[in-house]
Amino acid sequence: MHRSQQPSALAQFEALSQWLRDALTEGEDFCLGYSGEASDFIRFNQAKVRQAGHVQQASLDLQLIRDGRHAELQLTLSGVPQLDRQRLGSALEQLRQTLPLLQPDPYLLLNRDAWHSHSVQLQPLPDCAAVLEQIGRAAQGLDLVGFYAAGPISRGFASSAGAFGWHQASSFNFDWSLFHANGQAVKAQYAGQHWHADAFALRMQQARAQLEYLGLPPRTLAPGGYRAYLAPAALQEIVELLGWGGFSAQALAEKDSPLQRLHAGAARLSPLLHLQEQVRDSLTPGFSSEGYPRRDLQLINAGQPQEQLVSSRSAAEYGLPANGASPWESPASLVMAGGELEQTELLARLGNGLYIGNLWYLNYSDRPAARMTGMTRFASFWVEDGQIQAPLASMRFDDSLYDLLGSQLEGLTRERELSLSTSTYHQRHNGSTLLPGALLSRLTLTL
Amino acid sequence: MVEAFRTLKRDFAALHCAAEHWSLRYVSQDSQQLAVRKQVAEPPRFSRDQGAMLSVRVAGVEAYAATSDLSRQGLQAALERAEALARRIAPLALLDQRPLAPSSACGDQRSPGFDQPFPSLAECYQLLAAESAAVPADPRLVNWRVGLDVSCVEQLYLNNNGAELTSSQRFVYPHLSVTAYDGQDSQTRNLGGAHLGQQGGAEVIERLGLIGAAAQVADQALQLLLAPNTPTDTRDLLLMPDQMILQLHESIGHPLELDRILGDERNFAGTSFVKAGDFGQLQYGSPLLNVTFDPEVPEELASYGHDDDGSPAQRQHLIRDGLLLRPLGGALSQLRSGLPGVANSRACNWNRPPIDRMANLNIEPGQHSLEQLIGGIEHGILMASNRSWSIDDARNKFQFGCEWGQLIENGELRGVVKNPNYRGISSQFWGALKAVGDASTREVLGTPHCGKGEPNQVIRVGHATPACVFAAIDVFGGAA
Numbered sequence: 001m002h003r004s005q006q007p008s009a010l011a012q013f014e015a016l017s018q019w020l021r022d023a024l025t026e027g028e029d030f031c032l033g034y035s036g037e038a039s040d041f042i043r044f045n046q047a048k049v050r051q052a053g054h055v056q057q058a059s060l061d062l063q064l065i066r067d068g069r070h071a072e073l074q075l076t077l078s079g080v081p082q083l084d085r086q087r088l089g090s091a092l093e094q095l096r097q098t099l100p101l102l103q104p105d106p107y108l109l110l111n112r113d114a115w116h117s118h119s120v121q122l123q124p125l126p127d128c129a130a131v132l133e134q135i136g137r138a139a140q141g142l143d144l145v146g147f148y149a150a151g152p153i154s155r156g157f158a159s160s161a162g163a164f165g166w167h168q169a170s171s172f173n174f175d176w177s178l179f180h181a182n183g184q185a186v187k188a189q190y191a192g193q194h195w196h197a198d199a200f201a202l203r204m205q206q207a208r209a210q211l212e213y214l215g216l217p218p219r220t221l222a223p224g225g226y227r228a229y230l231a232p233a234a235l236q237e238i239v240e241l242l243g244w245g246g247f248s249a250q251a252l253a254e255k256d257s258p259l260q261r262l263h264a265g266a267a268r269l270s271p272l273l274h275l276q277e278q279v280r281d282s283l284t285p286g287f288s289s290e291g292y293p294r295r296d297l298q299l300i301n302a303g304q305p306q307e308q309l310v311s312s313r314s315a316a317e318y319g320l321p322a323n324g325a326s327p328w329e330s331p332a333s334l335v336m337a338g339g340e341l342e343q344t345e346l347l348a349r350l351g352n353g354l355y356i357g358n359l360w361y362l363n364y365s366d367r368p369a370a371r372m373t374g375m376t377r378f379a380s381f382w383v384e385d386g387q388i389q390a391p392l393a394s395m396r397f398d399d400s401l402y403d404l405l406g407s408q409l410e411g412l413t414r415e416r417e418l419s420l421s422t423s424t425y426h427q428r429h430n431g432s433t434l435l436p437g438a439l440l441s442r443l444t445l446t447l
Numbered sequence: 448m449v450e451a452f453r454t455l456k457r458d459f460a461a462l463h464c465a466a467e468h469w470s471l472r473y474v475s476q477d478s479q480q481l482a483v484r485k486q487v488a489e490p491p492r493f494s495r496d497q498g499a500m501l502s503v504r505v506a507g508v509e510a511y512a513a514t515s516d517l518s519r520q521g522l523q524a525a526l527e528r529a530e531a532l533a534r535r536i537a538p539l540a541l542l543d544q545r546p547l548a549p550s551s552a553c554g555d556q557r558s559p560g561f562d563q564p565f566p567s568l569a570e571c572y573q574l575l576a577a578e579s580a581a582v583p584a585d586p587r588l589v590n591w592r593v594g595l596d597v598s599c600v601e602q603l604y605l606n607n608n609g610a611e612l613t614s615s616q617r618f619v620y621p622h623l624s625v626t627a628y629d630g631q632d633s634q635t636r637n638l639g640g641a642h643l644g645q646q647g648g649a650e651v652i653e654r655l656g657l658i659g660a661a662a663q664v665a666d667q668a669l670q671l672l673l674a675p676n677t678p679t680d681t682r683d684l685l686l687m688p689d690q691m692i693l694q695l696h697e698s699i700g701h702p703l704e705l706d707r708i709l710g711d712e713r714n715f716a717g718t719s720f721v722k723a724g725d726f727g728q729l730q731y732g733s734p735l736l737n738v739t740f741d742p743e744v745p746e747e748l749a750s751y752g753h754d755d756d757g758s759p760a761q762r763q764h765l766i767r768d769g770l771l772l773r774p775l776g777g778a779l780s781q782l783r784s785g786l787p788g789v790a791n792s793r794a795c796n797w798n799r800p801p802i803d804r805m806a807n808l809n810i811e812p813g814q815h816s817l818e819q820l821i822g823g824i825e826h827g828i829l830m831a832s833n834r835s836w837s838i839d840d841a842r843n844k845f846q847f848g849c850e851w852g853q854l855i856e857n858g859e860l861r862g863v864v865k866n867p868n869y870r871g872i873s874s875q876f877w878g879a880l881k882a883v884g885d886a887s888t889r890e891v892l893g894t895p896h897c898g899k900g901e902p903n904q905v906i907r908v909g910h911a912t913p914a915c916v917f918a919a920i921d922v923f924g925g926a927a
Contacts, residue, residue: 043901044541048540048541049536050542051800052533054528055513071490072490075496076498077515078518083518098491102491136538145710149902175714179713183718365866365868371926394840396839398846
């Protein structure tokens with residue numbers, strides 16, 4: 001069957017999960033995940049197209065369970081129904097032969113609820129020729145380098161217990177930088193489900209305006225402590241690093257979490273800090289790949305640790321309720337509450353210090369102490385008396401999170417920015433963050 | 448796989464296209480991930496992935512379409528989509544690739560021992576369980592995990608210029624980590640700094656030291672828990688191979704990638720402090736520094752016969768006696784820049800296009816045994832096993848952290864220190880190279896997790912390096 005005659009992704013997944021249900025023998029259970037996309041990718045350099053292509057891919061994650069034993073197999077789907085049934089059948093047979101070789105898993109926890117979830121947000125996206133024309137026109141005279149990704153993303157889940165989830169959303173994400181001839185750059189993103197030519201032109205104009213400041217001679221600072229404002233994109237780098245084990249039940253239990261001292265009461269964060277994993281209104285599915293409905297989770301409330309991200313395995317091992325976290329227990333749609341700072345007073349409140357548009361390449365210099373290091377990058381400025389003076393040469397910081405978002409946090413902006421994930425490792429990701437900017441009384445520069 | 452290749456060749460020959468050049472790159476990957484954590488076997492994870500990328504060049508403009516539908520109709524549809532896209536982007540295309548001659552190479556590449564059977568699932572679990580059980584009973588040892596990932600990749604490249612390249616490779620990645628906790632601090636020790644990986648068969652597991660390693664790794668985690676913090680100081684720095692590979696990767700490998708120098712990566716992975724005019728001119732490091740692109744070390748992760756554009760791969764010096772000679776750039780980047788390069792146009796899978804990547808990037812051995820390296824240091828520190836890495840977007844200002852540190856005083860190893868970190872600037876750091884270990888200190892390591900590109904790609908790279916000594920480096924410890 002040619003692709004033009006192939007069933008929709010949903011019909012394909014329904015048919016395969018029904019086939020699997022029928023193929024099951026007494027005593028067997030299954031969980032079946034689906035992941036698929038049809039993506040346009042266009043890469044730009046010097047405001048021209050450097051590389052362009054289209055990727056059509058779909059895969060199943062089959063977990064077979066019997067007598068407390070289980071194993072998983074991920075297989076690529078061809079889109080041809082008969083061939084895909086054969087592949088699923090072959091995968092089922094391989095797992096049937098594998099299970100007797102395994103010991104029962106004491107941390108296996110299956111969701112026996114027959115929940116249903118259905119969300120389809122398939123908005124028409126602009127033809128890529130139209131997007132190219134708009135980008136080309138807006139970028140005239142500019143050194144633009146960036147990446148456009150667009151198309152539908154599908155996620156599904158089915159289980160032998162009768163659960164069935166389907167999530168499908170189309171979206172676009174244009175992430176770009178404008179470079180000044182001196183090597184300084186400003187970064188921008190236009191992403192969502194509805195492409196509006198006027199909104200894109202406005203976003204490009206804002207980036208173009210920032211570029212003018214970058215033409216000033218850059219300021220190189222000596223290492224030391226400085227007042228600083230972290231724009232939402234810079235704060236995003238910090239919370240994304242924190243997502244690497246910070247809220248994970250397993251990392252906390254096994255003493256591998258950067259927030260273990262917060263949970264132990266040995267360190268404190270600012271009472272201004274409220275952080276939530278917010279499923280509603282996000283582009284992420286309302287169910288996990290393990291087959292649990294997801295719900296909003298208050299991770300930090302007024303600086304105090306609250307809920308953790310608990311996968312089914314952690315639930316079984318540590319006696320916690322599973323709450324729809326992914327197996328790797330990282331947040332996918334983090335939201336930080338805004339504060340009282342108005343955008344109009346930001347620079348005045350900063351006074352003398354650093355306006356940091358973006359941070360880059362963060363990592364831990366002492367993970368148990370939540371001490372982290374990273375670089376400034378893109379549209380970062382030296383500010384004096386509330387006025388932008390000069391772009392910053394790239395500088396390295398090294399600070400504890402308990403300082404940055406603890407004792408040194410002066411305030412958060414009222415206005416927040418939504419950022420959709422630009423990650424395309426293996427597949428397009430649909431995570432997001434909604435974050436304010438943060439005013440710090442001190443950021444330690446080291447190099 | 449022979450049958451799959453035969454079918455694809457037949458179907459490729461039947462495709463029709465009005466473009467001047469088109470190609471197919473098929474990748475099949477079968478993987479398994481096994482692990483035992485604290486004596487409990489985690490469920491095995493298998494994967495079977497296959498698909499193809501069709502690339503088309505129309506009037507010098509290239510585009511691609513990747514599909515998992517490998518039927519003749521599916522391949523034809525992808526080819527037509529790629530052709531239509533190439534025509535659509537032509538008015539805004541950055542590159543005219545007409546001067547680039549398509550490959551006509553034919554060949555076959557196989558990992559050592561690819562046709563030999565690999566240990567069964569039961570045997571692998573038995574090995575992992577034994578290692579897990581070898582971690583001593585100590586309430587401070589709160590977590591340990593031992594695992595074995597194996598991946599078999601078979602690839603076919605065809606084009607309408609007669610090229611036909613096949614490869615069959617098996618990659619083996621053993622891993623072992625132990626975490627110790629004293630109620631306040633925790634310290635984790637990984638065998639090989641979590642950078643163990645080679646091509647081959649069962650012999651890789653033993654060669655990389657997994658068997659019998661658990662007790663020593665656990666003991667080192669406990670030693671770190673009791674150790675003082677690394678002092679803030681300026682010391683000579685002895686880097687062991689499982690940290691040297693990271694130093695090499697981040698501050699030589701990435702800055703020498705030609706697509707970064709040409710600006711393709713400025714929006715994501717970054718640019719480079721190296722300029723196109725630096726090749727043949729820039730003294731990158733001390734005269735002791737010799738760096739090669741070497742796809743000919745059989746067991747190293749990125750050894751191959753041809754890259755993913757069909758260019759033949761061969762060993763080249765990138766840096767000789769400290770002088771920068773040649774960038775890491777494939778045929779297209781060489782055409783764009785007018786510089787020489789290497790065969791490193793690589794894609795991580797069928798669904799991502801080839802770009803300039805590191806492959807095997809090695810430091811050539813010097814003259815000194817490990818004892819001689821230590822003996823030559825008056826006031827220094829040994830660091831091993833990377834655990835943290837951060838570097839600016841031009842690959843210049845860096846800060847790296849290791850799991851394991853030992854002070855060196857008057858030519859002798861002294862006490863263990865925890866949280867060893869150091870920072871520097873690439874363009875100065877390699878100039879401080881003052882001694883290079885001999886072949887007895889060299890290790891062949893690598894990682895499957897080098898990230899780059901838009902769309903993002905994570906790819907395997909190999910690094911072989913001896914231990915090295917750098918003079919007067921800023922070192923410091925953690926917060927505790």
